[in-house]
Amino acid sequence: MTSAFTHLECSACGARRTPTEIVGVCDCGETFLARYDLERARAALGPRPSPGRRTSFWEYAPLLPVLDPANRVTLGEGGAPVIPSRRWGARHGLSRLLFQWEGSNPTLSFKARGAACAISRAKELGIRKVALPSAGNAGSALAAYAAAAGMEALVVVPEETPGPVKAEARAFGAEVMEVAGGLPEASRALAQRAESEGWFVCSTWMEPYRVEGKKTMAFEIAGRFGEDLPDVIIFPTGGGVGTVAFWKAFDEMEGVGWIGTRRPRLVAVQLESCAPIVRAMDNGDETLEPWLEPGETDAAGLKVPAPRAGKLILKALRASRGTAIGIPENELSHVGSALGKEEGLWTSPEGAAAAAAAPMLLDTGWLGKEEKILVFLTASGLKYG
Ligand SMILES: Cc1ncc(COP(=O)(O)O)c(C=O)c1O
Numbered sequence: 001m002t003s004a005f006t007h008l009e010c011s012a013c014g015a016r017r018t019p020t021e022i023v024g025v026c027d028c029g030e031t032f033l034a035r036y037d038l039e040r041a042r043a044a045l046g047p048r049p050s051p052g053r054r055t056s057f058w059e060y061a062p063l064l065p066v067l068d069p070a071n072r073v074t075l076g077e078g079g080a081p082v083i084p085s086r087r088w089g090a091r092h093g094l095s096r097l098l099f100q101w102e103g104s105n106p107t108l109s110f111k112a113r114g115a116a117c118a119i120s121r122a123k124e125l126g127i128r129k130v131a132l133p134s135a136g137n138a139g140s141a142l143a144a145y146a147a148a149a150g151m152e153a154l155v156v157v158p159e160e161t162p163g164p165v166k167a168e169a170r171a172f173g174a175e176v177m178e179v180a181g182g183l184p185e186a187s188r189a190l191a192q193r194a195e196s197e198g199w200f201v202c203s204t205w206m207e208p209y210r211v212e213g214k215k216t217m218a219f220e221i222a223g224r225f226g227e228d229l230p231d232v233i234i235f236p237t238g239g240g241v242g243t244v245a246f247w248k249a250f251d252e253m254e255g256v257g258w259i260g261t262r263r264p265r266l267v268a269v270q271l272e273s274c275a276p277i278v279r280a281m282d283n284g285d286e287t288l289e290p291w292l293e294p295g296e297t298d299a300a301g302l303k304v305p306a307p308r309a310g311k312l313i314l315k316a317l318r319a320s321r322g323t324a325i326g327i328p329e330n331e332l333s334h335v336g337s338a339l340g341k342e343e344g345l346w347t348s349p350e351g352a353a354a355a356a357a358a359p360m361l362l363d364t365g366w367l368g369k370e371e372k373i374l375v376f377l378t379a380s381g382l383k384y385g
């Protein structure tokens with residue numbers, strides 16, 4: 001199966017680039033998105049996979065941007081299991097709560113999906129050196145795929161990044177540069193080195209292909225659930241790549257006839273102490289204002305004070321009739337430990353935040369207790385030691 005990728009299109013001004021060009025952000029400052037010939041994709045994909053079958057990442061190649069199958073860099077990403085809640089959901093009055101366990105991915109987080117796609121495209125374009133500022137998981141995922149592809153990798157992380165994540169990236173041979181401060185400081189430090197040292201920057205929303213890999217989460221949902229899609233998808237949102245990937249994938253799946261017009265409502269889960277998306281949703285804004293002075297948190301992946309793709313995130317949430325919610329810090333360890341003991345799932349603080357949102361939204365009446373709810377546990381707790 002080959003890709004039906006035709007071109008990149010700027011999400012704001014519509015400028016186009018060909019698949020053979022190496023691109024970052026558009027001249028207008030916004031993000032490029034990959035576009036496909038959906039008729040060709042429809043023919044190549046065939047009918048939606050039958051419900052219940054566990055599919056694999058590269059089955060969706062027609063809607064992924066890697067043109068030559070020889071350039072696929074794979075470590076066994078995707079195909080994450082969905083596990084119905086055994087106790088925790090019922091205890092909170094949620095009768096149809098499901099967990100998608102992304103800790104089964106290479107490097108134990110969903111970031112492997114984005115890295116698989118970004119590195120495969122980088123290989124296709126002849127790039128030899130890749131770099132990324134990261135709260136941790138995206139960096140170690142990129143480092144693993146760069147190692148698999150025989151590329152050099154530089155990962156710039158805040159000092160406070162958990163030790164196991166830094167050790168993991170180093171184990172893959174990446175240079176791990178630690179900086180004082182948070183993600184904005186890491187991005188600035190990387191920008192200072194990138195040009196003079198010739199690194200290709202894979203920063204969130206400055207590189208167009210990580211979002212494409214994350215779409216496979218939605219493709220898997222369509223295959224697994226068939227006509228009976230979840231009513232609600234709850235996802236922990238930092239830079240918003242995962243959140244936008246769902247919406248883009250649902251659009252494309254409608255285009256190839258895999259789903260109808262009914263789609264899950266999307267919930268973006270943030271932290272009370274860093275909630276630019278929640279604030280913009282509440283205020284009816286179309287763009288995000290940076291969140292000044294984000295608080296200390298264990299959920300480093302959600303401490304993103306100024307997500308670049310604000311417009312895309314807000315559009316995806318509103319179009320799905322979704323919402324955004326901020327979680328208090330003390331809920332993370334509380335819910336994380338309950339999921340370990342009651343479900344046998346030890347998730348990262350970001351995953352715990354996503355789960356914590358479900359009972360909170362039931363309390364406000366936004367969720368119905370009979371609704372089918374899919375909560376994304378985006379990484380394993382092992383990485384946060
Ligand atoms: C475990 C985990 N979950 C969720 C997120 C947020 O992902 P996104 O940037 O796609 O919104 C991150 C980002 O670092 C993460 O590491």
Ligand SMILES: [Zn+2]
Pocket residue numbers: 010011012013014015026027028029030
């Ligand atoms: Zn543009």
